[in-house]
Every structure is written in structure tokens, then in C-alpha cells.
Amino acid sequence: MSPLRRVVVVGASLAGLRAAEALRRHGHAGELVLVGDEPHLPYDRPPLTKQFLNDGWRPEQIALPIAPGLDITWRLGVPASGLDVADHAVRLADGSLLHYDGVVLATGARARPWPGHLTPAGVHTIRGLDDAAAVAEALSRTRRLLIVGAGFLGGEVAAAARALGVAVTLVEPQELPLLAPTGPHVGRFVAALHRANGVDLHLGSRVQGFTSNGRDELTGAELTDGTHVEADLAVLALGATPNIEWLAGSGLVTDRGLVCDEHCQPLRDDRLPAPDAVAAGDVTQWPHPLAGNELISPGHWSNSVEQATAAAQTLLKPGTAPAYRPVPSFWSDLYGTRIRSVGLPHLADSSEVVDHDPAAHRLIVAYHRNGALVGALTANHTSQLVPYRAEIQRHLDSRPSRTRLVHD
Incomplete structure (x- = not known):
């Protein structure tokens, strides 16, 4: 059995829940606390840009099942605001402290917002349940949708909107969709899919500004190629930013994510693993042999599941758990x-x-x-x-x- 009396999991999404399950499965019998910034119990994110938008799914249909017997203490709707590695404590935004014998850092990532000035009403991002609910409601009364960014998320929103009969304009600054993650062959293939399904695809162009009416409601956007696009709803699909700000002052290394070793242990400023701490999911960067042991952050569903399990094993059996070296x-x-x-x-x-x-x-x-x-x-x-x-x-x-x- 695990000698850890209390384990705090910071992040109550997929990675956090899978870490909690793995901790119980591998012998942790002590207290288990899950902290989440959202008020919701853990839910599955992939359907947010698919069935949740065009099939009318409800929140309960994307809830992740919670096995009986996990015996979790939930602290939901209260974000973590700090970590004291030396004192083994997580500080919450309400001022309370959670002392731990072991901690799992799984705070994920958030949608990258529009840079610079404020946007008019009708411009959204999709990362969480509340985001998707707002977009789904808006789509029901939308005639023209603008999507900024033709990555996987932007493409899935376009497909969902077209299934509802909404006119879609998709703007991508690269010459092809998905060029960076998948290359030109897939980019041409996906571009053809979009066009065959009636999407107005603008490649090699950027949105330089949104337009609005006198009530600050979205009316469209001006593109760098000189085109004006009409829209009454816009979705930004500009990528994600890891939630690492709360770790400022913790002494942990952050560089476009929380830097970990291949055993899912976050590194301190002295490049040694932080004691009694592991990390998993979209917040992490870690070395992978396929990348010549350079840092990667796949940001995929499967990585959150697999890394959470590996992190739990490392926390319970430090020094003996296998390295995390998945095929993403x-x-x-x-x-x-x-x-x-x-x-x-x-x-x-x-x-x-x-x-x-x-x-x-x-x-x-x-x-x-x-x-x-x-x-x-x-x-x-x-x-x-x-x-x-x-x-x-x-x-x-x-x-x-x-x-x-x-x-x-």
C-alpha cells in the first residue's frame, strides 16, 4: 500500500481523474483531493467540437464516469494559485492551503485568446464546457460563421457547423490547413474536404480586425488579403496556452509548459526532480526519444490518459517506475x-x-x-x-x- 497519507491532484479534467484512478488502482489508500478551477465534475473534451455542437448532446452525455470507491474529496470551482514545493502545500484562490504528501500537477491548457484589443460580442473560443455551450447556443441562430485557424479544432467546428447548414468561412495564415503538424500531403487533402463541403476557405491570409455594429455586435472581419468577411459568430482556434502561471515562484522550470523528466517528475531550477511531485497532461513538456529527447507536448487525449497513469506509478514507486515513452x-x-x-x-x-x-x-x-x-x-x-x-x-x-x- 502507498505510504502517502494525502495526495492532492491539481486539475479535475481527464488527466487529473485518470491519475486519481491509477493511484487507487496501484495501492494508494490515503486521502485523495481533486482541485478544479471549473465548477463541473470531469468531462470529456473531444465531443465539445463535435456532437456537442451539432448533435445536441447535453453536459451529462460527456461526463467522464467516476468509478465507485474512488473516495475523492472534490474542491471544484476554486483554482490553484500557488505551489510551495518545500512546504508541500498547494495554495488555492480562496486563500486556503492544502498540504500534501504527494501532488499531481494536471492543470491543462486554455484557449489562446485574440491578441491585443477587445473583440466584439460574438467572438468565442472553445476549450471548456461553458465555451462549447455558448457556441452551441449561438450556432442555433447563426447564419454566417467565421473560424480563425484551420487546425484540428477549427476544422471540427467547421464540420459541425456545416452539418447544421451554417455558412462557414475558415481563415488560415498558412498556405494549407494543418501544415505544421501533418505536412502538405494532409494539408491538401483536408483543404479539399473543406471545399467539397461548402466551406469558404481563405489560406495564406489573416484576420487583421473584426467589425461590429453600433451595439458592439460582430458583423464580420477584415482580412490581410483585402477581403471583408461577413459573420455574426466567430470562433477563434488559435491553439492553446498551458496553465503554468500559478506555478510562478514555485522553483519549478516552466518553458512553454511545465518541464518534466521522462518519469513525469517536474524539474526544479537546479534541474533535479521536485520531491513527491509528478505532472501529466497538456500542462507538461517532457523528453521523447523520437524527438532526440527534446521536449514535446502532444496535447492529445491519449497522452493525458497514458501520462496520468505513468505519473501515478512514479509518485507511488519513485525510482522504480518505468519511463514514460509512449507512441503518441x-x-x-x-x-x-x-x-x-x-x-x-x-x-x-x-x-x-x-x-x-x-x-x-x-x-x-x-x-x-x-x-x-x-x-x-x-x-x-x-x-x-x-x-x-x-x-x-x-x-x-x-x-x-x-x-x-x-x-x-
């Missing part, structure tokens, strides 16, 4: 086309189309770095990922494990 995976559904990937395609220095059937919306792309397979992506070809995943796993298994991240 990701999925998205666009207009009925199932897109799935394994590995880290964005690391590739070359890619090749293995199969492409435009009529069936089928695609297989393999990604290599220095001649070694680092990723694969399929569209409507999910079963074909199995050999690619196996090859990447063999490559990982052949690489020696490191005990912790070392900085020069």
Missing part, C-alpha cells in the same frame, strides 16, 4: 472522414503518400526523420496504422532509457 496517437473526424495518426508526424524531415483514393476520401502518409519512421497518418484507413505503430514501438524499445532530463 491522435484522431479527428471531419465530414465523416476518420483521420487517425500515430507517432510524431511534425518531427519528420520527409513524408510519402503510401495510398490516396480521393473518391473514397482515403489517405495513408508515412513520416520519416533521418530515415527512421516517426509517424503515420491515415484517413478512412484506420486498420493500416497497426504496422506503423509496431515499427515505431520497436524503434522506441531499441533506445536506451534516461533516468532524468539533463540540461547543459
